[in-house]
Amino acid sequence: MQITVTINGKKYTEDVAPDLVLLDFLRAHGCYSVKRGCETSNCGLCTVHLNGKPVLSCSVLAVRADGKSVTTLEGLQKEAEEFGGFLADEGGEQCGFCSPGFIMNVLAMVRELENPSEQEIQEYLAGNLCRCTGYQSQLRAIQKYLAWKQEGTK
Amino acid sequence: MFTVQQYVKVSSLEEAYTLNQKKSSAVLGGGCWMKMGKRRIGTLIDLSGLGLDTIEETEDSFILGAMVTLRQMETDARLKTTFGSGFADMVRHIVGVQFRNCATLGGSLYSRFGFSDILTWLLALDCDVELAGAGIIPLAQYAATPYDRDVLARVIVHKTSRKAVYESFRNTETDIPVLTCAASSLNGDLRLVIGGRPMRALTVDGLALTKSMETIVEKAQSLPFGSNMRASAQYRRHLAGVLVKRAVLRLREVE
Ligand SMILES: Cc1cc2nc3c(=O)[nH]c(=O)nc-3n(C[C@H](O)[C@H](O)[C@H](O)COP(=O)(O)OP(=O)(O)OC[C@H]3O[C@@H](n4cnc5c(N)ncnc54)[C@H](O)[C@@H]3O)c2cc1C
Numbered sequence: 001m002q003i004t005v006t007i008n009g010k011k012y013t014e015d016v017a018p019d020l021v022l023l024d025f026l027r028a029h030g031c032y033s034v035k036r037g038c039e040t041s042n043c044g045l046c047t048v049h050l051n052g053k054p055v056l057s058c059s060v061l062a063v064r065a066d067g068k069s070v071t072t073l074e075g076l077q078k079e080a081e082e083f084g085g086f087l088a089d090e091g092g093e094q095c096g097f098c099s100p101g102f103i104m105n106v107l108a109m110v111r112e113l114e115n116p117s118e119q120e121i122q123e124y125l126a127g128n129l130c131r132c133t134g135y136q137s138q139l140r141a142i143q144k145y146l147a148w149k150q151e152g153t154k
Numbered sequence: 155m156f157t158v159q160q161y162v163k164v165s166s167l168e169e170a171y172t173l174n175q176k177k178s179s180a181v182l183g184g185g186c187w188m189k190m191g192k193r194r195i196g197t198l199i200d201l202s203g204l205g206l207d208t209i210e211e212t213e214d215s216f217i218l219g220a221m222v223t224l225r226q227m228e229t230d231a232r233l234k235t236t237f238g239s240g241f242a243d244m245v246r247h248i249v250g251v252q253f254r255n256c257a258t259l260g261g262s263l264y265s266r267f268g269f270s271d272i273l274t275w276l277l278a279l280d281c282d283v284e285l286a287g288a289g290i291i292p293l294a295q296y297a298a299t300p301y302d303r304d305v306l307a308r309v310i311v312h313k314t315s316r317k318a319v320y321e322s323f324r325n326t327e328t329d330i331p332v333l334t335c336a337a338s339s340l341n342g343d344l345r346l347v348i349g350g351r352p353m354r355a356l357t358v359d360g361l362a363l364t365k366s367m368e369t370i371v372e373k374a375q376s377l378p379f380g381s382n383m384r385a386s387a388q389y390r391r392h393l394a395g396v397l398v399k400r401a402v403l404r405l406r407e408v409e
Contacts, residue, residue, distance in 0.1 A: 001161055017158075018158040018159075018160065018161030018198055019155065019156060019157050019158040019195075019198075021155070021189070039155075039189075040190055041186050041189070041190075041249060041253050041256075042249060042328070044250055044252060047252050050255075053225075053255045054251060054252040054255060055252050055255050055256050056186075056252045056253055056256055058189075059184065059185055059186045059189055059253070059256050060184075060185065060256060061182070061185060063161055063163075063200070064185075064200070064202065105250075105251065105252060108251070108252075109251075123246060123251075124250075124251050125250070126247075126249075126250045126251075126327055126328050127249045127250010127251060127252050127253055127328065128250065
């Protein structure tokens with residue numbers, strides 16, 4: 001089936017198998033930040049934005065992205081680098097495997113929630129598993145990043 | 155992961171219904187549950203072109219399309235105003251935001267999982283479901299029906315003066331629930347719905363909200379409970395008492 005999908009601002013029209021998942025479509029187009037983790041919709045590693053909303057690309061069929069716009073970490077490099085700095089400063093990434101999906105969801109949260117409380121942050125990121133950090137350093141990184149962003153808008 | 159021979163984005167519910175009569179066909183919701191299986195699907199039926207992804211409010215009801223995501227129900231301000239935090243409480247522990255942006259109401263209700271937060275909450279309200287073939291039937295009737303080849307189109311949540319609250323318990327955050335519990339009351343009559351027993355949710359009607367807590371808890375605990383890897387029947391029975399008590403106390407507060 002033929003689909004047209006915009007990936008990080010660039011339009012692609014292609015024939016795809018109806019059971020191809022978005023994750024594989026994106027990796028085939030060079031978006032290697034999108035990783036296959038649990039494949040049971042639990043870990044959040046494969047998070048991308050579909051029309052601006054965070055989704056699990058391991059669970060969405062590529063045909064469902066027809067006519068839509070997909071953003072991966074490759075398309076948000078500036079914001080990702082900014083937040084990544086806070087993550088590194090707080091020791092919030094160790095092996096780094098979960099970072100792309102985690103950063104994508106943090107950036108989605110920043111767009112969706114205004115001034116999120118600690119509980120809101122925890123709830124928003126509950127679907128991003130990290131086996132290294134214990135989450136406290138990530139939480140600190142998010143809070144400092146949010147404060148820094150607020151400073152910048154003053 | 156399932157495999158698909160042919161994908162059809164249908165242009166009407168009738169088309170979906172007709173295609174779905176074949177045993178090898180399947181309707182696609184969010185695909186989150188289906189992807190964990192290895193089914194070989196002949197025709198995959200996509201409803202996403204039918205405008206069933208909206209929540210409409212009318213004078214006497216809310217009409218939720220089958221393709222509405224869990225996240226839409228969680229964040230809809232009108233549902234919150236009318237039903238309190240119940241719709242958000244129903245889904246807030248289900249995996250994560252990204253998952254809830256994918257999984258649908260239709261896929262959840264069709265599946266009628268024993269552990270379903272969604273089924274438990276909606277049974278506590280006054281709901282009908284609209285099916286492409288069978289038309290409009292009460293949700294309670296649908297919940298008790300064996301799986302068939304009909305297509306779920308919409309859920310109609312009637313506005314009444316019913317008040318409702320939702321409670322659930324998980325062993326770990328984002329896991330499926332060990333027990334789910336919704337309590338609602340209309341004109342002083344209490345309705346309890348207990349799911350994750352681990353069998354499908356059951357409803358207890360016919361108690362007054364003013365009855366003693368012991369009587370209410372006893373009634374809830376008299377339901378059948380079972381054991382699985384998440385908890386024993388004995389633990390679930392105990393938990394049912396705890397969640398029902400919490401729910402009824404909250405309900406008495408909002409009444
Ligand atoms: C990892 C994981 C954790 C979960 N945790 C929870 C939890 O804690 N609590 C909870 O309540 N639920 C939980 N669920 C279930 C989840 O909330 C959804 O109910 C489930 O994913 C099905 O929704 P879907 O849209 O993905 O449906 P799909 O996977 O697309 O479909 C499921 C079934 O429904 C059929 N179907 C879909 N739409 C229709 C329709 N309109 N008409 C007729 N048939 C239809 C499909 O053919 C299929 O048989 C979990 C699921 C997963 C994968």
